[in-house]
Amino acid sequence: MQLIAGNWKMHGRLASVAVIEALVAAGPIKGAQLLVCPPATLLAHFAAVVRGSHVRLGGQDCHPKTDGAFTGDISAAMLADAGASYVIVGHSERRLGHGELDPLVRAKAVAAQAAGLTPIVCVGETLAEREAGTTLAVVDRQLEGALPEAGPMVVAYEPVWAIGTGRTPTPAEVAEVHAFIASKVPERTAILYGGSVNPGNAAALLAVPHVSGALVGGASLAAADFLAIARAASAAAEVEAGS
Ligand code: PGA
Numbered sequence: 001m002q003l004i005a006g007n008w009k010m011h012g013r014l015a016s017v018a019v020i021e022a023l024v025a026a027g028p029i030k031g032a033q034l035l036v037c038p039p040a041t042l043l044a045h046f047a048a049v050v051r052g053s054h055v056r057l058g059g060q061d062c063h064p065k066t067d068g069a070f071t072g073d074i075s076a077a078m079l080a081d082a083g084a085s086y087v088i089v090g091h092s093e094r095r096l097g098h099g100e101l102d103p104l105v106r107a108k109a110v111a112a113q114a115a116g117l118t119p120i121v122c123v124g125e126t127l128a129e130r131e132a133g134t135t136l137a138v139v140d141r142q143l144e145g146a147l148p149e150a151g152p153m154v155v156a157y158e159p160v161w162a163i164g165t166g167r168t169p170t171p172a173e174v175a176e177v178h179a180f181i182a183s184k185v186p187e188r189t190a191i192l193y194g195g196s197v198n199p200g201n202a203a204a205l206l207a208v209p210h211v212s213g214a215l216v217g218g219a220s221l222a223a224a225d226f227l228a229i230a231r232a233a234s235a236a237a238e239v240e241a242g243s
Contacts, residue, residue, distance in 0.1 A: 002233035003190050003213030005035040006220025007088060012038050020046045022223035028054040031237030032230040037088055040074050047083025058086030061094055064107035076115035087112045090122045090146050092160045102145025113151045120154040121146055127161035136180050143184050154190045155181055156215040162195025164217060171208045178210035199228035206236040
C-alpha cells in the first residue's frame with residue numbers, strides 16, 4: 001500500500017471542501033491510501049466529509065505539549081480531536097522558517113504518537129549540502145536526531161531544493177537516499193518521497209525501490225492531479241506485488 005499524502009501548506013478555505021468531496025466521490029484506489037493535511041482551521045470541517053470514507057486527514061505541525069500557555073500553537077491531541085490521524089513534523093519550511101531543530105522535531109513526533117497520531121517526519125538536504133556531497137550525512141543526522149525510538153512513524157525524504165521548484169532528483173538519486181533511510185529505520189516503516197511530485201513524474205518516482213508513497217504539495221490542491229498521482233501509486237503497488 002502506498003501512502004499518498006497531500007500537504008496543503010497555507011492554502012485553502014472552507015469552500016475548498018469541494019476538493020475533499022471529489023476525493024471521497026472518486027472512491028478507494030487499490031493500493032493507495034489517500035491522506036490530506038489541510039490547514040488546522042479546516043480539519044473539523046473536512047472530517048465531517050471524510051467520515052466513513054477511504055480518505056484520511058492530518059495536521060501540518062504540532063506542539064510537543066498537550067495543552068498550555070502557548071499562543072498560536074496547536075497540540076497533537078487537538079489535531080486528533082479535530083479528526084486527524086497523521087501529522088507532518090520537521091517539514092523544511094518549519095525547520096528553515098521557524099528555526100526548528102531535530103530535538104524539537106523528535107519531541108513533536110513523540111507527542112503525536114502519544115495522541116494516537118502517526119507522525120510523518122521530514123528529512124532532506126539543501127542544494128548546497130547535495131553539491132557538497134553531504135546528502136547522506138545530513139539525512140543520517142536528521143534521522144538520528146528527529147526520529148522517535150519506536151512506535152508508528154512515517155519518514156518523508158524531501159530534498160529542500162526540490163520543494164516547489166519543479167526540479168526533482170533522478171530516480172537513481174532517490175533510490176540511493178531511500179535505501180539508506182530503509183537501512184536506518186524500523187522494518188516496514190513507510191518512506192515517502194516529496195518535492196515537486198506531479199502527475200507527470202509520479203509513476204517514475206513511486207516505482208523506485210523503498211519509495212512507499214509521496215508527500216505532495218502544490219499538486220495536492222487540485223483533486224484531479226492528486227487522484228492522478230494516487231493512480232500512479234496504485235500501478236506502482238501492483239508492480240511491486242507482482243514482483
Ligand atoms: P511540492 O511540496 O510538492 O509543492 O514541491 C512538497 C512539500 O513541501 O511537501
